[in-house]
Amino acid sequence: MSKKDEKRSYGEVATVATEEPRSELLRQLVAHLRQNRTQLRQEWAHRITEAMLLTSMTQDEIFAEATSIYDNHVDALESGTFETLQAYARNLSERIIPRGVETDEVVGIVLLLRDVLARSLFAKYQQDFALLNRILDTYEPAANRVANSVAVSFVQERERTIMQQQEAMRELSIPVPQVRERLLILPIIGVIDPQRARQLTEQLLRGIRTNRAKVVVIDITGVAAMDSNVANHLVQTVGACRLLGAKVIVTGLSPVIAQTLVTIRVDLTKMNTAGDLQGRIEEAEKSLGYKVMPAEQ
Amino acid sequence: MEVPILKQSPHLITTIQAALTDADLIRLQDALVEQVGRYRSKGVIIDVTALDVMDSFATRTLRSIAHMIKLRGAETVICGIQPEVAFAMVQLGLTLEGISTALDLEEGLALLNQ
Numbered sequence: 047m048s049k050k051d052e053k054r055s056y057g058e059v060a061t062v063a064t065e066e067p068r069s070e071l072l073r074q075l076v077a078h079l080r081q082n083r084t085q086l087r088q089e090w091a092h093r094i095t096e097a098m099l100l101t102s103m104t105q106d107e108i109f110a111e112a113t114s115i116y117d118n119h120v121d122a123l124e125s126g127t128f129e130t131l132q133a134y135a136r137n138l139s140e141r142i143i144p145r146g147v148e149t150d151e152v153v154g155i156v157l158l159l160r161d162v163l164a165r166s167l168f169a170k171y172q173q174d175f176a177l178l179n180r181i182l183d184t185y186e187p188a189a190n191r192v193a194n195s196v197a198v199s200f201v202q203e204r205e206r207t208i209m210q211q212q213e214a215m216r217e218l219s220i221p222v223p224q225v226r227e228r229l230l231i232l233p234i235i236g237v238i239d240p241q242r243a244r245q246l247t248e249q250l251l252r253g254i255r256t257n258r259a260k261v262v263v264i265d266i267t268g269v270a271a272m273d274s275n276v277a278n279h280l281v282q283t284v285g286a287c288r289l290l291g292a293k294v295i296v297t298g299l300s301p302v303i304a305q306t307l308v309t310i311r312v313d314l315t316k317m318n319t320a321g322d323l324q325g326r327i328e329e330a331e332k333s334l335g336y337k338v339m340p341a342e343q
Numbered sequence: 344m345e346v347p348i349l350k351q352s353p354h355l356i357t358t359i360q361a362a363l364t365d366a367d368l369i370r371l372q373d374a375l376v377e378q379v380g381r382y383r384s385k386g387v388i389i390d391v392t393a394l395d396v397m398d399s400f401a402t403r404t405l406r407s408i409a410h411m412i413k414l415r416g417a418e419t420v421i422c423g424i425q426p427e428v429a430f431a432m433v434q435l436g437l438t439l440e441g442i443s444t445a446l447d448l449e450e451g452l453a454l455l456n457q
Contacts, residue, residue: 291422
């Protein structure tokens with residue numbers, strides 16, 4: 047809404063100050079940009095390389111993309127519609143995001159294009175200052191909108207990618223394998239957020255029920271960081287397992303996590319937490335009455 | 344609803360078949376505490392497999408039953424808590440601290456016979 051208002055007010059300023067109609071100015075502007083296409087494009091690609099942007103792409107690629115963006119940009123200026131440009135920007139983002147192109151680079155190149163074009167307008171109209179002013183009145187709001195929509199498309203695409211990845215991570219199944227009869231292990235790997243913790247608990251409880259497990263060894267070696275939320279989830283999981291009659295052994299607390307837990311005062315004393323996975327599994331086997339020994343004996 | 348209490352050699356087994364009212368729970372509590380003494384039982388099993396909801400009153404009553412039976416010299420095992428129920432209970436902070444639990448009736452009997 048505010049963007050529209052802004053645009054309209056720019057337009058009004060332009061009409062008040064103009065002798066030629068706005069469309070005539072725009073035609074002049076677009077003609078100028080078309081005429082100097084090769085030179086401006088090169089100038090822009092040169093500036094991009096100079097500013098060390100898009101370093102993950104080759105010269106040729108930068109030039110090819112620069113050409114497409116340039117043409118789309120001019121088309122958008124001429125027609126005043128941004129759908130094609132937005133679609134192109136989304137498509138471009140889709141291609142360059144996996145290659146590690148950052149938001150600041152994309153915003154940077156779009157602003158560079160704006161600068162390059164504005165410079166060329168200055169150069170062309172420096173004799174007639176009033177005309178330059180009117181041309182800029184026409185050019186600036188449109189160019190700003192172009193820059194805006196390209197940047198927004200990029201960020202949207204990026205967010206979409208991130209969401210997709212989060213979704214994929216959440217859907218990673220949590221395996222609860224049975225290592226001995228009535229003994230399950232649950233290796234937790236990665237980040238635990240509330241949703242994943244819930245899913246994890248549900249899966250574990252279901253596993254306990256179907257395998258009639260008596261002992262569960264939870265291995266959190268793969269958990270990088272732990273805060274009070276995660277710790278409380280762990281406490282809840284252990285409590286829920288206990289209600290089903292299963293004993294839970296937690297193992298794999300790294301020194302860092304142990305320190306964190308002490309600092310944030312999470313009480314894990316009820317959980318049997320010391321030792322490594324092997325030791326814990328052996329302990330679990332013992333409590334189930336298993337005795338593992340080498341085959342020769 | 345009356346909850347049947349079955350005597351199985353040294354143990355008492357009671358199976359809760361449907362959601363109980365608060366009054367029913369209190370009646371069950373009185374009956375269990377009384378019968379533990381009358382039959383000189385060693386253990387009591389409360390099977391809640393059929394319950395898909397367990398509110399705070401039910402949990403508290405189960406806990407006090409267990410404590411009373413302990414005072415009467417017997418052990419209590421609560422068995423058959425459903426996964427969803429367990430999850431909900433833990434989230435509400437109802438963890439049946441200090442009371443034995445088992446997966447099902449068979450496990451409960453095994454636990455008492457240990």
